Amino acid sequence: MTAKIIDGNAIAEQIRLEVADAVKARLAEGKSRPGLATVLVGENPASQSYVRSKRKASAEVGIESFGFELPASATQTEVEDLVTQLNHDPRVHGILVQLPLPPGLDEESVLKLIDIEKDVDGFHPLNIGRLAQKGRDPLFVPCTPNGVMYLLEKNVPRLEGANAVVLGRSNIVGMPVALLLVRANATVTICHSRSQNLPEITRRADILVTAVGRPEMVRGDWVKPGAVVIDVGINRVEDATRPRGYRLVGDVKFDEVKEIAGVLTPVPGGVGPLTIAMLLRNTLRGARLADL
Numbered sequence: 001m002t003a004k005i006i007d008g009n010a011i012a013e014q015i016r017l018e019v020a021d022a023v024k025a026r027l028a029e030g031k032s033r034p035g036l037a038t039v040l041v042g043e044n045p046a047s048q049s050y051v052r053s054k055r056k057a058s059a060e061v062g063i064e065s066f067g068f069e070l071p072a073s074a075t076q077t078e079v080e081d082l083v084t085q086l087n088h089d090p091r092v093h094g095i096l097v098q099l100p101l102p103p104g105l106d107e108e109s110v111l112k113l114i115d116i117e118k119d120v121d122g123f124h125p126l127n128i129g130r131l132a133q134k135g136r137d138p139l140f141v142p143c144t145p146n147g148v149m150y151l152l153e154k155n156v157p158r159l160e161g162a163n164a165v166v167l168g169r170s171n172i173v174g175m176p177v178a179l180l181l182v183r184a185n186a187t188v189t190i191c192h193s194r195s196q197n198l199p200e201i202t203r204r205a206d207i208l209v210t211a212v213g214r215p216e217m218v219r220g221d222w223v224k225p226g227a228v229v230i231d232v233g234i235n236r237v238e239d240a241t242r243p244r245g246y247r248l249v250g251d252v253k254f255d256e257v258k259e260i261a262g263v264l265t266p267v268p269g270g271v272g273p274l275t276i277a278m279l280l281r282n283t284l285r286g287a288r289l290a291d292l
């Protein structure tokens with residue numbers, strides 16, 4: 001069997017077009033232009049590049065972006081004052097504090113301060129708490145997990161009752177993905193660095209989501225024939241043949257798993273592009289919440 005390979009770039013492009021159309025329609029109705037504020041603290045090159053991409057993608061769909069940069073030496077009070085100011089700014093419908101924050105800053109306090117109606121990253125403890133509770137709904141779902149679910153809903157005929165295994169339990173990917181799968185009525189197993197006999201567990205999965213950050217850890221014989229495999233990992237491995245000296249690979253050994261799985265996401269070009277597309281959707285949602 002050769003897996004169907006999901007084209008995340010094409011799917012993300014479709015979502016961006018939908019957001020752009022919705023923004024145009026809002027403006028034609030005399031409603032506000034959605035606005036996204038990005039807060040970057042310090043000079044982590046990866047964070048700088050993520051924030052640049054988010055701002056560029058916002059501009060392309062007609063979302064106004066407001067960029068704020070603070071030095072790594074910024075105090076907790078300075079970061080929190082900025083978030084408070086953005087909470088009160090009516091032009092801002094989404095506040096994104098790029099993580100990780102530099103050492104010494106209390107991430108949880110900052111995230112907790114974001115107005116829950118502007119929490120487009122979905123990391124406010126209230127939004128995450130609601131995600132975990134039956135009968136409650138978060139105002140925003142975190143972007144990468146939301147992208148994973150979008151791909152699953154399009155590619156799994158029936159999530160209900162499916163056997164899902166999530167590798168990784170981080171706050172930003174693994175745990176929210178597992179909670180979303182439970183909400184979709186899948187039967188979910190969460191694995192982490194202390195789990196035993198991983199291949200035995202993953203081989204039972206109809207749906208396998210990998211978010212461990214370990215290059216090509218998941219081999220062909222870890223996968224049930226025909227399974228849907230969503231690879232969230234983005235890992236750099238040295239490659240002297242590339243101009244930058246490295247290439248990106250996922251948590252899944254692509255060439256092996258594509259011969260076994262029914263559906264597979266590539267890295268790059270799989271889940272990655274969905275993350276920003278979901279951020280744009282969440283910002284549009286923030287603007288709609290402000291209309292109410």
Ligand code: NAP
Binds near residue numbers: 171173213233234
């Ligand atoms: P993280 O915070 O480092 O969490 C990794 C998780 O994997 C932890 O729960 C850890 O277990 C588990 N783990 C680590 N090694 C393991 C092993 N050998 N066996 C089983 N479990 C293991 O990472 P993250 O932020 O969730 O990111 C995971 C990957 O996704 C990274 O490659 C990251 O670059 C990528 N990512 C991609 C996107 C995107 O847009 N596509 C967004 C975010 C992250 P413990 O809990 O026991 O430590």
